[in-house]
Amino acid sequence: MKKFLIFPLLAAFFMAACTTQNEKTDKMSPTISKSVFGNLPDGQQADLYTLTNAEGMTVKITNYGGIITHLTAQDKSGNWEDVVLGFDSLQSYLDGHPFFGALVGRYGNRIAKAQFELNGKTYSLLKNNGENHLHGGKKGFDKVLWKTEEVLTETTAGLKLHYVSPDGEEGFPGNLDVTVTYTLDNDNALRIDYSATTDQSTIVNLTNHSYFNLTGLKRDILDHEITINADSLVAVNENLIPKGPLEAVAGTPFDFLSAHKIGERINDESNEQIKNGGGYDHSWALNASSEDIPLAATAHDLQSGRYMEVFTTEPGIQFYTGNFLDGSLTGKGATYTKRYGFCFETQHFPDSPNQSQFPTVTLNPGETYSTTTIYKFSTK
Numbered sequence: 083m084k085k086f087l088i089f090p091l092l093a094a095f096f097m098a099a100c101t102t103q104n105e106k107t108d109k110m111s112p113t114i115s116k117s118v119f120g121n122l123p124d125g126q127q128a129d130l131y132t133l134t135n136a137e138g139m140t141v142k143i144t145n146y147g148g149i150i151t152h153l154t155a156q157d158k159s160g161n162w163e164d165v166v167l168g169f170d171s172l173q174s175y176l177d178g179h180p181f182f183g184a185l186v187g188r189y190g191n192r193i194a195k196a197q198f199e200l201n202g203k204t205y206s207l208l209k210n211n212g213e214n215h216l217h218g219g220k221k222g223f224d225k226v227l228w229k230t231e232e233v234l235t236e237t238t239a240g241l242k243l244h245y246v247s248p249d250g251e252e253g254f255p256g257n258l259d260v261t262v263t264y265t266l267d268n269d270n271a272l273r274i275d276y277s278a279t280t281d282q283s284t285i286v287n288l289t290n291h292s293y294f295n296l297t298g299l300k301r302d303i304l305d306h307e308i309t310i311n312a313d314s315l316v317a318v319n320e321n322l323i324p325k326g327p328l329e330a331v332a333g334t335p336f337d338f339l340s341a342h343k344i345g346e347r348i349n350d351e352s353n354e355q356i357k358n359g360g361g362y363d364h365s366w367a368l369n370a371s372s373e374d375i376p377l378a379a380t381a382h383d384l385q386s387g388r389y390m391e392v393f394t395t396e397p398g399i400q401f402y403t404g405n406f407l408d409g410s411l412t413g414k415g416a417t418y419t420k421r422y423g424f425c426f427e428t429q430h431f432p433d434s435p436n437q438s439q440f441p442t443v444t445l446n447p448g449e450t451y452s453t454t455t456i457y458k459f460s461t462k
Contacts, residue, residue: 110136112239112266114232119144120172126227128172133239133266138162139459141266146172147224148185148243148262150292152414153272155459158387163298165388165459167423169413179411181291184224185262186217188247188254189443190289191365191400191432194323198435200255200444201283207253212321217291219252223260224291233263240265249282256282258445271458278451285443286451287430289396293404293423296383296390299416303403303424304345307382310338310401312366316431320358324433324440328367329355336364341382344403344424360405361421365398365431375454379426387461394428394455397441401426428455 112135119130128146139162142152151169154162168182169175175182196207196215207215218224226245233240240263247258258280265273276288295303314328315336331337335347335356344362351357355364368378378399379392392399402425409419416422434440445451 110268112136112234112237112268114234114239114241116232119146122146122172122176122227128227129230131230131232131241133241133264135239135266135270136237136268137270139266139270141264141272143241143264144172144175145228145230145243146175147226148228148290149175149224150183150264150290153292155270155296155388155390156461157298158461161298163386164414165294165296165298167293167295167299167413167416167418174413180293180406181217181224182413183290183292185228185243185288186291186427187223187260187286187288188218188252188258189215189285189287189435190217190291190427190429191287192216192322194433194436198285200285200435203255205253205255214321214323222252223247223288228262233265238265238267254284256280256284256445256447258284258286260288262288269458270460271456273454273456276451276453276455278445279447279449280445281447283444283446285435286445287434287443288451288453289400289427289429290455291425291427292457293425294381294390295423296381296388297386298388299414299422302419302421304343304348304421305384306344306424307341307384308338308344308401308424309341309380310366310368310399311371311376311378312368312399313339314367315355316365316367316398317355318358318364318432322359322363322432324431324437327439331366336362336366338366338379341380344421348403348421362401362403362424363405365400365429367398367431368394368396375456378428381424381426382462389460389462391458391460392426392428392455393458395453396428396430396455398431399426399428400432426457428453 228243
C-alpha cells in the first residue's frame with residue numbers, strides 16, 4: 083500500500099517545485115505595462131508606461147513629453163515610495179507645470195536674448211524667459227507626443243521614444259531626428275540614452291528635468307545632503323545668463339566636493355551667485371574623469387536613508403532647488419511649495435551657442451549626438 087502512495091507524493095513534490103520556480107522566475111523578470119493616460123486637445127491619445135524591475139522599483143513614463151510621472155525608491159526599512167514631483171493625471175500636465183519630469187529640447191537651459199549665430203547666420207528664438215529663450219520654447223520636446231517602442235530583456239525594462247523635430251520648429255534649423263531610451267535595470271538604476279542626427283547644422287542640448295524628493299514627497303529637500311564632483315561653476319548674472327569664465331567653487335556655498343545639506347548655505351545672499359539664483363540654479367562644470375560614465379553628483383536623505391547617484395557623460399550638471407515653486411501646484415498627495423524638489427539636469431552649459439569658451443553644442447550633418455545619464459538608487 084505504501085509504495086502506491088509514493089508516486090502521488092513525488093508528483094505533488096515536483097509540481098510544487100515547478101510552481102515555486104515559476105514564481106521565482108516571474109519575480110525576477112522585469113515587466114512593462116501600458117495604459118491610457120488621457121487625450122490631448124487635438125484628440126491624440128497619450129499613454130502611460132509602467133516599467134518594473136525584479137526588486138519592485140517602478141518608473142512610470144508618458145509618451146507626452148517623455149515625462150517621468152512616478153519613480154519609486156526604497157528606504158532603509160524596505161518601503162517603496164514615489165520620489166519625483168508630478169501628477170496622476172494628464173490634464174494636470176496640460177494645465178501647465180515647471181517641466182516636472184520632462185524631456186527638454188532642443189536646447190535645455192537658457193539662450194541669451196533668444197538668439198544665436200551659426201555658420202554666419204543669426205537665428206531668432208521665442209523669448210519665453212524674460213528676454214531669453216528657455217528649454218526649447220513654447221512647444222519644446224516636453225509638449226510633443228513621442229512615438230514609443232517597448233524594449234524588454236531578461237534583466238531590464240525599457241522604453242524607446244522617437245521624435246523628428248522639423249526644420250524651423252521653435253526657430254531652430256534642421257530636421258532633427260531624436261531618440262531617447264529609458265532603461266530600468268535590476269540594480270535600481272534608470273539609464274537615459276539620448277541620440278540625435280540632423281540634415282543641417284544646428285544646436286542640441288537635451289536633458290531630463292525631473293524634480294527629486296527622497297523623503298517620499300513628505301517634506302522639503304533642505305535636509306538632503308548633496309555632493310557635486312566639480313571644482314568650478316558657470317557664474318551667472320541676475321537673469322541667470324553666464325557672465326564670463328568659469329569660477330572656482332572653493333570657499334563658497336557652491337563647493338559640494340564634500341557633502342553639505344542643501345539648506346545649509348542656500349540663503350547666504352552675501353554671495354552674489356546665491357542672490358542671483360535665488361538659491362541654487364546653476365550649472366557646475368564637472369571634473370574630468372577617465373570613467374566612461376563618471377559619477378557627477380549624489381543626494382542623500384538621512385532620515386529615510388535613500389541615496390541617489392548621478393552618472394553622466396555630459397560636461398555639466400544644473401543643480402536647481404525648486405526656488406520658483408510656490409505652493410500653487412499639488413500632486414500625488416503633496417503640495418509643491420518652495421524647495422520641495424531638486425533637479426540634477428545633466429547637460430552642456432547654459433548659453434553655450436553664444437559662449438565660445440564653452441564646449442560646443444553644434445551638431446552637423448553626418449554626426450551623431452550621443453549622451454548618457456544614469457540615476458541609481460540605494461540606501462545608506
